[in-house]
Amino acid sequence: MVCHFRKKFHKRIKSFLVICCFVSPTYFIYSHRLVKEEPLCLKNTCSCETCISDRGISHWFDRRFNSSIQPQLTSNNENIPREVLLWWLTLQSRHPRVNIIHSKLFEAMPKSDPSQSASPCRCRSCAVVGNSGNLKGSNYGELIDSQDFVIRMNGAVTTGYEADVGKKTTHHFMYPESAKDLESNVHLVLVPFKPQDLLWFMNVLSNRKNILMYRRVKSYIKADRDKISIFHPTFFKYVHDEWTEHHGRYPSTGMLALIFGLHICDQLSVFGYGVDKDGNWHHYWENNRLAGAFHITGVHNATCETRIISHLAEIGKIQLYRGRHGAS
Ligand code: C5P
Numbered sequence: 001m002v003c004h005f006r007k008k009f010h011k012r013i014k015s016f017l018v019i020c021c022f023v024s025p026t027y028f029i030y031s032h033r034l035v036k037e038e039p040l041c042l043k044n045t046c047s048c049e050t051c052i053s054d055r056g057i058s059h060w061f062d063r064r065f066n067s068s069i070q071p072q073l074t075s076n077n078e079n080i081p082r083e084v085l086l087w088w089l090t091l092q093s094r095h096p097r098v099n100i101i102h103s104k105l106f107e108a109m110p111k112s113d114p115s116q117s118a119s120p121c122r123c124r125s126c127a128v129v130g131n132s133g134n135l136k137g138s139n140y141g142e143l144i145d146s147q148d149f150v151i152r153m154n155g156a157v158t159t160g161y162e163a164d165v166g167k168k169t170t171h172h173f174m175y176p177e178s179a180k181d182l183e184s185n186v187h188l189v190l191v192p193f194k195p196q197d198l199l200w201f202m203n204v205l206s207n208r209k210n211i212l213m214y215r216r217v218k219s220y221i222k223a224d225r226d227k228i229s230i231f232h233p234t235f236f237k238y239v240h241d242e243w244t245e246h247h248g249r250y251p252s253t254g255m256l257a258l259i260f261g262l263h264i265c266d267q268l269s270v271f272g273y274g275v276d277k278d279g280n281w282h283h284y285w286e287n288n289r290l291a292g293a294f295h296i297t298g299v300h301n302a303t304c305e306t307r308i309i310s311h312l313a314e315i316g317k318i319q320l321y322r323g324r325h326g327a328s
Contacts, residue, residue, distance in 0.1 A: 134323030248301030
């Protein structure tokens, strides 16, 4: 009986050893492979070859870039610090109304970060497309459409300009005076340059008659209710403090969209910023080269913003495509 038990026991040990001999090398080979592939997900801040949020490449960038500041308001981060509120409320009004932020507005806000924060296993490519006339004849359409996210702004049009500007849009930045109808799959990002812009948005959302703005604004816009968000005033001030460093009264929509892109993307290609090859500042859909839309607003500092964009390109944080202005 004892002998039989021993025999059985030895047999089991033998088969265990055979399994070990077979499994261990296989495990070693596979685990080695896993270790070899792991850095894609563990070593970097994203899985692209280089990631925007990688540190240690430029002190200038590292000093400014603060990944903890969320670009969009959500119903979880609607608290606006007092100093931000005071700055933002006086942006365009000498008599600000502090109680303007209505709780109803936040009911319509997404509950969590709609752009989802970076992950080591993600490689999100984006295009931010400004409205510069340097896009005319650029043939960037395909390149722009090949990015995961395509961010456009204000009066940007694509119909009729597809070859140069592409036809894909995932995010559209606007404020009341630049509002336009959007396709149902596009994220609307409202940039509240003034508190009344939030009131306008609330009214638009509830289809109520709109408040009086200094220019005639749309009282109804077509947009996907599940894809609306508000640019966070804290992020707005962060761009003004850290990036444009108080040059100009406040940053332009283009500057805000670009820094937004730095925060939600892992790689960012920038199109449609700056003058065209003849030094004009008009929009790519305009024929009037003297329009100078962006440059003559008087509130933004175009020179400073252009310098920042060029520097971001020099240090490799963005790929800058200058269109018909010159070489990319
Ligand atoms: O003129 P608009 O504000 O609609 O343009 C959107 C953004 O595109 C601007 O805020 C600016 O950053 C950029 N732009 C530019 N050069 C132009 C026109 C617009 O850099 N000629």
